[in-house]
Amino acid sequence: MTLVKRIIPCLDVAGGRVVKGVNFTDLIDAGDPVELARKYDQAGADELTFLDISASVEDRATTLEVVSRTAEEVFIPLTVGGGIRSVEDVNELLRAGADKISVNTAALIRPQLINEISERFGNQVLVLSVDARRADTESGFEVTTHGGRESAGVDALSWITDAVTRGVGEILLNSMDADGTRSGFDLEMLRKVREICDVPIIASGGAGKISDFSDALKAGADALLAASVFHFGEFSVADVKEDLRSAGFPIRTLN
Amino acid sequence: MIAILDYGSGNLRSAERAFALADSRIVVTNDPKLCLEADGLVVPGVGAFAACMSQLISVGGDEIIRERVENSKPIFGICVGMQILFDSSSEKTQTSGLGIFSGEVTQIKSQILPHMGWNTVKAAENSQLFDGIESETFYFVHSYAAKKPIPGALNSLTNYGEDFIASVERDFIVATQFHPEKSGSAGATLIKNWVAAL
Numbered sequence: 254m255t256l257v258k259r260i261i262p263c264l265d266v267a268g269g270r271v272v273k274g275v276n277f278t279d280l281i282d283a284g285d286p287v288e289l290a291r292k293y294d295q296a297g298a299d300e301l302t303f304l305d306i307s308a309s310v311e312d313r314a315t316t317l318e319v320v321s322r323t324a325e326e327v328f329i330p331l332t333v334g335g336g337i338r339s340v341e342d343v344n345e346l347l348r349a350g351a352d353k354i355s356v357n358t359a360a361l362i363r364p365q366l367i368n369e370i371s372e373r374f375g376n377q378v379l380v381l382s383v384d385a386r387r388a389d390t391e392s393g394f395e396v397t398t399h400g401g402r403e404s405a406g407v408d409a410l411s412w413i414t415d416a417v418t419r420g421v422g423e424i425l426l427n428s429m430d431a432d433g434t435r436s437g438f439d440l441e442m443l444r445k446v447r448e449i450c451d452v453p454i455i456a457s458g459g460a461g462k463i464s465d466f467s468d469a470l471k472a473g474a475d476a477l478l479a480a481s482v483f484h485f486g487e488f489s490v491a492d493v494k495e496d497l498r499s500a501g502f503p504i505r506t507l508n
Numbered sequence: 509m510i511a512i513l514d515y516g517s518g519n520l521r522s523a524e525r526a527f528a529l530a531d532s533r534i535v536v537t538n539d540p541k542l543c544l545e546a547d548g549l550v551v552p553g554v555g556a557f558a559a560c561m562s563q564l565i566s567v568g569g570d571e572i573i574r575e576r577v578e579n580s581k582p583i584f585g586i587c588v589g590m591q592i593l594f595d596s597s598s599e600k601t602q603t604s605g606l607g608i609f610s611g612e613v614t615q616i617k618s619q620i621l622p623h624m625g626w627n628t629v630k631a632a633e634n635s636q637l638f639d640g641i642e643s644e645t646f647y648f649v650h651s652y653a654a655k656k657p658i659p660g661a662l663n664s665l666t667n668y669g670e671d672f673i674a675s676v677e678r679d680f681i682v683a684t685q686f687h688p689e690k691s692g693s694a695g696a697t698l699i700k701n702w703v704a705a706l
Contacts, residue, residue, distance in 0.1 A: 254628045254667040257645060294692070299626055325525045330647060330690050350521045352649075352690060375555035377622050377649045422622050422649075453624050476625065505626045505645045507693070 324350020435461025518552025618669025
């Protein structure tokens with residue numbers, strides 16, 4: 254009896270469609286979110302994440318509808334992030350069928366949001382998404398905003414410590430240095446965060462080859478999130494799991 | 509007909525859809541008459557124990573559950589919906605539960621919490637609930653658990669830092685610490701097994 258390591262495909266959703274692109278530019282339509290969610294479920298994904306990158310209020314309403322259609326058909330946990338600013342935003346998404354919510358910029362602007370959400374719904378629904386990069390701060394890593402373009406002026410490790418105390422149940426650690434490079438997860442950052450963090454860590458950013466995943470687990474990740482390597486079909490969730498299994502990690506297999 | 513107890517806690521839609529795969533008549537309600545008449549009552553629950561208990565009491569859910577127990581009518585508790593069937597929980601403050609199962613719900617001894625993700629459940633021998641899924645993985649999200657197996661019941665265990673109850677079956681009452689409605693096909697089979705036995 255062992256808790257397995259989770260593989261989490263991430264889908265960028267805008268206006269009710271999955272989009273893909275590089276650094277949020279040159280977006281192309283990649284299909285129906287529900288259909289893709291079903292496909293990933295059947296491929297053995299352990300959870301799914303929708304990142305709402307909608308620009309308009311109308312598109313956000315569409316996201317709620319997408320979440321609800323997905324929850325009706327796909328019986329694995331669904332995390333939704335992007336643009337969540339209030340307890341009411343969280344409530345709407347949970348009622349639509351999301352299981353977990355991830356917050357990022359809004360929590361940086363107003364950290365009390367973390368307390369408010371976890372007091373109402375419990376810390377297990379709340380994932381703190383941290384976009385971090387190397388910088389001249391105490392830990393050597395800082396938090397960024399705007400897709401890694403701007404510094405939030407906060408040390409990554411002290412922000413994570415603060416947020417966990419306030420009440421997040423999980424950390425989604427995105428390496429902005431590694432993101433898009435496909436040269437592997439930022440293992441040094443993972444190790445540092447693992448040392449100070451007593452909630453599960455989802456590693457993200459930089460996955461390029463299959464062995465990158467087991468390296469991240471060795472560095473202390475509990476779960477692994479990836480977008481492009483799965484969407485562009487370079488390898489499948491099953492390929493990654495097979496590699497993890499042969500490396501001796503506990504994984505979930507489908508019958 | 510299966511009633512899913514609506515007391516403002518838990519992912520009701522997911523529970524509704526997952527149980528609808530096994531039974532065509534699902535009602536999400538806190539109407540006492542419907543809840544008492546139903547062939548099976550599902551008690552979901554997400555969040556902190558004390559908050560769930562007070563919400564449960566505010567809609568009269570405690571009375572509904574007790575009355576079903578008195579009448580030996582099937583109940584299925586999920587996650588905190590399982591925990592509230594115990595005597596008490598030490599989450600945040602000491603809070604009384606319904607005392608249908610004896611024992612306390614306490615924090616899991618593990619360095620990393622919550623216990624979040626898929627874990628194997630070792631099904632109790634002769635478990636009807638786990639028929640055909642005796643060593644599958646199920647989805648857990650919690651930091652507190654009931655650790656002492658309940659005498660005279662079928663206790664299915666899991667381990668994360670220490671052993672605790674993943675599922676318990678005693679006569680007409682079943683409960684799971686994990687979320688069958690989020691546990692893919694293994695969860696769907698478990699729900700079907702329960703519905704088939706009603």
